[in-house]
Amino acid sequence: MNALVLQRCAECDYVANFWRIGCPRCLGRLEDFDAAGTGVVTTFSIIHRWVERFEPHLPIVLAIIELDEGVEIMSSLVGDDRLQIAVGSPVEIAPEGWSEKPQFRLAAAGSE
Ligand SMILES: [Zn+2]
CATH class of the missing domain: 2.40.50 (OB fold (Dihydrolipoamide Acetyltransferase, E2P))
Structure with missing residues (x-):
């Protein structure tokens, strides 16, 4: 199974559709998670x-x-x-x- 990994902000739940260094909404920390696919x-x-x-x-x-x-x-x-x-x-x-x-x-x- 191909995994699809996205990032979610630990502070505000923003989800990024491509890799980012930090949350563009609140500058919070983004964490990888497996998308439902x-x-x-x-x-x-x-x-x-x-x-x-x-x-x-x-x-x-x-x-x-x-x-x-x-x-x-x-x-x-x-x-x-x-x-x-x-x-x-x-x-x-x-x-x-x-x-x-x-x-x-x-x-x-x-x-x-
Ligand atoms: Zn955020």
Whole structure:
């Protein structure tokens, strides 16, 4: 399982969607935590052509995902059903992907 680590402020609970040295809201100390790994698609783009080393993964589905923690990140989707993506699709961290970064998959209907 790809882990998705975010930072949360120990003072005010601000959650950062990328690594920061301190809380931008209160200058408090940020602590790493494991994100739930679930969210919904805010927007997406489907890429049919890219540089040669990405050809095995085409079409690549890039998505902005609003995580359950309330922050947005950009990631990509894996899975044979990834082209079924829509705005609002629930997604979850994929157990395996082709990137060293966490990738997502469409969450099964009705799953939590
Ligand atoms: Zn703070």
